[in-house]
Amino acid sequence: MKDERCYGVVSWDLRNGGLHLFRAKAVMLATGGYARAWKVTSNSMSNTGDGLSLVLRAGLALEDMEFVQFHPTGLYPSGILVSEAARGEGGYIFNGKGERCMERYAPEKMELAPRDVVSRSEQTEIDEGRGINGEPYLHLDLRHLGEDVIMEKLPQIHELALKFVGVNCVEGSIPIQPTAHYAMGGIPTDVHGQVLKDESKAPVIGLYAAGECACVSNHGANRLGTNSTLDCCVYGRRAGITIAKFIAEEGEFFPDLPEKAEETAHELVIKIFNGKGQERMLEIREQLQETMMENVGVFRTEDQMSKALKVVKELQERYKEISIQDTSQQFNTEFMEAMELGYLLDFVEPIIVGGLARKESRGAHYRTDYPQRDDTNWLKHTLAWKTDKGIKLGYKPVVITRFPPEERKY
Numbered sequence: 521m522k523d524e525r526c527y528g529v530v531s532w533d534l535r536n537g538g539l540h541l542f543r544a545k546a547v548m549l550a551t552g553g554y555a556r557a558w559k560v561t562s563n564s565m566s567n568t569g570d571g572l573s574l575v576l577r578a579g580l581a582l583e584d585m586e587f588v589q590f591h592p593t594g595l596y597p598s599g600i601l602v603s604e605a606a607r608g609e610g611g612y613i614f615n616g617k618g619e620r621c622m623e624r625y626a627p628e629k630m631e632l633a634p635r636d637v638v639s640r641s642e643q644t645e646i647d648e649g650r651g652i653n654g655e656p657y658l659h660l661d662l663r664h665l666g667e668d669v670i671m672e673k674l675p676q677i678h679e680l681a682l683k684f685v686g687v688n689c690v691e692g693s694i695p696i697q698p699t700a701h702y703a704m705g706g707i708p709t710d711v712h713g714q715v716l717k718d719e720s721k722a723p724v725i726g727l728y729a730a731g732e733c734a735c736v737s738n739h740g741a742n743r744l745g746t747n748s749t750l751d752c753c754v755y756g757r758r759a760g761i762t763i764a765k766f767i768a769e770e771g772e773f774f775p776d777l778p779e780k781a782e783e784t785a786h787e788l789v790i791k792i793f794n795g796k797g798q799e800r801m802l803e804i805r806e807q808l809q810e811t812m813m814e815n816v817g818v819f820r821t822e823d824q825m826s827k828a829l830k831v832v833k834e835l836q837e838r839y840k841e842i843s844i845q846d847t848s849q850q851f852n853t854e855f856m857e858a859m860e861l862g863y864l865l866d867f868v869e870p871i872i873v874g875g876l877a878r879k880e881s882r883g884a885h886y887r888t889d890y891p892q893r894d895d896t897n898w899l900k901h902t903l904a905w906k907t908d909k910g911i912k913l914g915y916k917p918v919v920i921t922r923f924p925p926e927e928r929k930y
Contacts, residue, residue, distance in 0.1 A: 525775065526546075526547050527726070529542050530542075530785040532856075535857060537849025545766070545770045546727075546763045546766055546767055548727075548728040549729040550571075551731075552733055553703045553732040556807065558817070559809035560594060561701070562591055562599055563701070568857075569770035569863050570860065572733060573862070576867065580717060581903040581907070583706065583904075584741070587741045587882075587883055588885075590636070590639040590884065591635055591639065592642055595686070596655075597846050598695075602677055602696060604635075606660055606694075608632070608779055611662050614658060616649075616650050616651050616652045621658070625641040634744075634928075635701075640818055643818040647819075657697045660695075663691065678690070681694045696710070697759065698818050700812075702748065704743055704883070704884065709729050709735065713758055730751065730765075731756060732748065734751065734755065737750070738750055789855075792858050792859070793855070797843050799839070801857060804861060805864070810833075814828075816872055816875065818886065820887050822876060832865065866906065870906075874913065879894070880894035900916065901916045
């Protein structure tokens with residue numbers, strides 16, 4: 521990016537190796553979410569926040585990164601998602617004492633309370649020693665629904681439990697735990713998918729984003745179930761229409777590429793392939809994921825997040841000393857994982873710094889040292905830039921239309 525315009529992309533050919541430079545009138549980022557930064561996650565292996573890191577490295581901001589949703593029904597211990605349908609059809613959640621523990625937290629809604637409420641309730645049960653046999657999980661029980669209902673309405677959940685944890689949910693309970701699931705934050709865009717530069721909402725010409733990597737902010741601080749479809753189908757379509765119109769207006773014109781446009785990418789590739797350091801990627805990634813799970817999870821405090829930030833800074837320095845064993849060009853997945861680890865280490869910093877600054881609890885961001893929502897001081901969006909001195913924060917107002925925010929009560 522140069523002069524607040526995107527000119528194209530530099531890409532790596534995974535199949536054959538080598539860098540390729542593409543000049544483009546418009547570029548759209550659709551790289552998905554970033555929950556792979558946590559040890560327990562419902563996300564696929566590829567959700568490493570690549571697009572977010574690229575935006576940070578280009579000098580642009582990320583928005584509302586501290587808001588990450590934890591889904592209450594991830595399989596234990598993998599975090600693989602057990603659909604909301606299990607609770608929607610009437611599943612019960614039991615603790616290690618055999619109690620339907622949601623009575624304690626949302627007696628009217630019970631298991632049908634919002635995801636963040638159920639996740640915090642489960643985590644409280646686990647933290648206070650009421651997990652199953654003292655372990656960090658609870659039970660999701662569908663047995664009372666009967667085999668006919670389970671096999672007719674929840675066949676995928678039955679198959680999932682059987683294959684991944686060996687539980688026939690017609691006869692036994694499914695072990696569950698909160699799992700990092702969805703990103704409310706991401707690359708700031710308008711409703712047409714155009715990436716925005718700063719608090720003034722100035723657009724970056726030729727750059728668009730859609731899907732979970734983008735932050736239109738229709739989710740606010742806590743996404744409701746199925747609303748991720750908006751990110752893909754609604755805003756993805758809008759972005760496509762806008763891009764097509766923009767390209768047509770550009771006509772035959774292709775912007776000239778900046779001088780040495782591929783130089784930064786080339787230097788990074790050379791550094792990874794020629795690295796002689798002794799640091800192991802696996803150890804860095806595991807420490808990062810464990811740190812995020814322990815300190816920037818369902819519950820957060822200033823001490824926890826400060827500890828996490830210190831660890832991340834240390835891991836960023838260690839990352840500079842990694843090396844890879846596979847130096848071949850063709851289908852080098854070790855090189856790909858090295859790149860992805862760098863991306864992970866980039867975007868977790870705005871999550872932590874933004875969370876430390878936001879001294880309140882709102883939506884999926886819950887601080888036990890500031891448990892109340894504070895609309896007077898914190899009804900605003902967080903913007904975060906990567907600088908040589910660390911993460912710089914800025915803010916922009918929340919646009920309120922028909923429905924002013926109110927406290928949720930259960």
